[in-house]
Structure formats: structure tokens, C-alpha cells
Amino acid sequence: MQPILEQMMQRTKTTFLSEHCEVEGHEKYQLMKLSNGTVLCPRCETERKNEAIEKKNEDLFERLENRLRHAYLKDKSLVSDKPLWDAGFKNYVAEEEEVVKNKRYINILVKRYLSGEVFNTWLMGDPGVGKSHLSMATIKNINEYGAKDKKCLYISVAAMLRKIKSSYGNKESIYTEDYFIELMGEVDFLVLDDIGSESGSIGTDKKATDFVHRVLYEIGDMRQGKSTIITTNASWEELEGLYDKKIISRLRSKIELIKFTNTTDKRIGGCLNE
Ligand SMILES: Nc1ncnc2c1ncn2[C@@H]1O[C@H](COP(=O)(O)OP(=O)(O)O)[C@@H](O)[C@H]1O
Ligand SMILES: [Mg+2]
Ligand SMILES: [Zn+2]
Incomplete structure (x- = not known):
């Protein structure tokens, strides 16, 4: 394991478990246990975060579109x-x-x-x-x-x-x-x-x-x-x-x-x- 990752895991009291994620395509990812007891797959976690960012961008885009639409009625x-x-x-x-x-x-x-x-x-x-x-x-x-x-x-x-x-x-x-x-x-x-x-x-x-x-x-x-x-x-x-x-x-x-x-x-x- 890279020393930096090892240090981070020690600091956050995160440990790797022997089991791997069961999601298709995630077989190579070992599950992690956080200090609070939560068990997660790092790959699932990354995907979830990316989805959340995408959703946020979509919301932002929709709000902008709505504002433009409102602006047309008001402007013209x-x-x-x-x-x-x-x-x-x-x-x-x-x-x-x-x-x-x-x-x-x-x-x-x-x-x-x-x-x-x-x-x-x-x-x-x-x-x-x-x-x-x-x-x-x-x-x-x-x-x-x-x-x-x-x-x-x-x-x-x-x-x-x-x-x-x-x-x-x-x-x-x-x-x-x-x-x-x-x-x-x-x-x-x-x-x-x-x-x-x-x-x-x-x-x-x-x-x-x-x-x-x-x-x-x-x-x-x-x-x-x-x-x-x-x-x-x-x-x-x-x-x-x-x-x-x-x-x-x-x-x-x-x-x-x-x-x-x-x-x-x-x-x-x-x-x-x-
Ligand atoms: N049912 C209603 N409830 C509340 N306000 C009304 C109602 N009908 C008309 N008004 C108000 O009375 C005023 C005159 O109405 P307006 O829509 O301009 O009439 P019109 O276009 O038929 O001449 C406006 O200020 C309008 O907002
Ligand atoms: Mg009128
Ligand atoms: Zn996973």
C-alpha cells in the first residue's frame, strides 16, 4: 500500500476488511471499515459522490434554464x-x-x-x-x-x-x-x-x-x-x-x-x- 494512503488510514482509523465488494465490476475492491463502524466499498463511495455532483449540476442547469424562461416573459x-x-x-x-x-x-x-x-x-x-x-x-x-x-x-x-x-x-x-x-x-x-x-x-x-x-x-x-x-x-x-x-x-x-x-x-x- 502507498505510504500516504497507509498514513491516512491510520489517522482516520480506517481498516481494510478481507471481503470484497459484491457489486458487479467491483470485485477487486476490498471493503473498508471506518472508525465509526461503517463498512463501505471505496468504488461505490466514489460513484455515489460523482452521482451527487452530477445531480447538483443538473439542478443548477435546470434552475438556470428556468430563470432564462422566466426572463423571456418578463423581458419581452x-x-x-x-x-x-x-x-x-x-x-x-x-x-x-x-x-x-x-x-x-x-x-x-x-x-x-x-x-x-x-x-x-x-x-x-x-x-x-x-x-x-x-x-x-x-x-x-x-x-x-x-x-x-x-x-x-x-x-x-x-x-x-x-x-x-x-x-x-x-x-x-x-x-x-x-x-x-x-x-x-x-x-x-x-x-x-x-x-x-x-x-x-x-x-x-x-x-x-x-x-x-x-x-x-x-x-x-x-x-x-x-x-x-x-x-x-x-x-x-x-x-x-x-x-x-x-x-x-x-x-x-x-x-x-x-x-x-x-x-x-x-x-x-x-x-x-x-
Ligand atoms: N376576481 C378578481 N379577484 C381579484 N382581483 C380582481 C378580480 N377581477 C379583477 N381584479 C382586479 O381588478 C382590476 C381590474 O381587472 P382587469 O383584469 O384589469 O380587468 P379587465 O382587463 O377586464 O378590464 C385589476 O386590478 C385586477 O387585478
Ligand atoms: Mg384589461
Ligand atoms: Zn462497490
Whole structure:
């Protein structure tokens, strides 16, 4: 035995036993007895430690991957107001009958998305009923628990239009119409929040509506085989008045629809604190 090993064994009061390890391939390894009485095979011990290191590396890699995934949703999304990031299923209060029903329904849809099904969902209803809240909760859930290679994106139409407008006079800005169309075309899960409201309540912001129109066209085109969640305060008739009828009829076919017709406006207090 090498003197160094001998010294180490003496110091740690470790002794070799006459038996060898019974694991296949370990026949030449003599078992060791530690000072505390534990008997082990040095080869088994090394393998166990290597496995533990490998497992640790895998965990680290997974954590990094998860962080990158979260970063994509956070980095690339545009929300109209920061507090919307806090919206989740946990803080979505379901007391009213319709809210209870819709919460249950969207939970089923999330499970279907997570299991790999591809389909589009529309959330429709008056302002303040929780469409943005629910769509954010949905995309955060898919981002958290969905397949690792899937990209999620949340785009508030109003925020996107603001970015595009500010890019008109700024050649350096990357936020062009093409940038957003490409971005929204490539992600696996997209929330397009609040279409139709860009038209304004009085008169029509034609340029904005035309752009959203193009976006909707692209969604019907480039996003085939990908899932899109759209929210709007407008009715189908209103949407057909704003955009091309054919595009709307294509977008509304084979969808899951979550409708709020009997829910109070949560922005003005409603029943949340009652
Ligand atoms: N069921 C609910 N439970 C808790 N907060 C809600 C609920 N519905 C809406 N809210 C909150 O009320 C506000 C308005 O909801 P929002 O999702 O923006 O409505 P919409 O997009 O339909 O106009 C948000 O602050 C949202 O978080
Ligand atoms: Mg909204
Ligand atoms: Zn062994």
C-alpha cells in the first residue's frame, strides 16, 4: 500500500476488511471499515459522490434554464401597468357566480395548454371584470409549469402602440411594427391584451387600428399551430366593424370563449371587499 494512503488510514482509523465488494465490476475492491463502524466499498463511495455532483449540476442547469424562461416573459412582454405582473390565480377572488364558473373553466383550459393542446382562447366582457388579470395568471402558469422549450409572451396592445409610436421619430428604436409582428409570430403562447380599445371611445385612431388589424391577420397566419389568448372589451359585432370581417370570423372559429356578462367592475370596488 502507498505510504500516504497507509498514513491516512491510520489517522482516520480506517481498516481494510478481507471481503470484497459484491457489486458487479467491483470485485477487486476490498471493503473498508471506518472508525465509526461503517463498512463501505471505496468504488461505490466514489460513484455515489460523482452521482451527487452530477445531480447538483443538473439542478443548477435546470434552475438556470428556468430563470432564462422566466426572463423571456418578463423581458419581452409589455404590460400597460406594472401591478398586472402580480395577477395570479391565488389572488383572483371568485365570489360571484360567473367569476366562479370562469375561474373553473380557465383552470381546465390551463391544464389543456399544459398537456400540449394547441387552441385559442378569447376573454370577452366589459372593462374591469378581470380579463387582463386572468390572462396574466394563465400565461404565468404556463410559463412556470409548461414545457421548458416553450416561449411565453404577454402584449398589451395599448403599451405596444405607445412603443411603436415613440419609435416613429427615433431611428435607434428597435420597437418597430415589424419587431412586434416577428416577436408575436415566434412565441408558443401569446396573450394579446385588450384589442379594439386602440380605436378610442370617440372617433377612430385609424393608424393604430390598421396596425392591430395587420397583427390580427398575422396571428391568423403565422400563429397557426400555436396558442393565442386574446382579451377584448368589444363584442364580435364591434370587432367586425373595426377590422376585416373575414379575419375576425377566422379568428373566432374553433376557440374557447370566456365571457363576462354578469360580473361587476372590480376597478370601482365591486364586491371584492364586501
Ligand atoms: N376576481 C378578481 N379577484 C381579484 N382581483 C380582481 C378580480 N377581477 C379583477 N381584479 C382586479 O381588478 C382590476 C381590474 O381587472 P382587469 O383584469 O384589469 O380587468 P379587465 O382587463 O377586464 O378590464 C385589476 O386590478 C385586477 O387585478
Ligand atoms: Mg384589461
Ligand atoms: Zn462497490
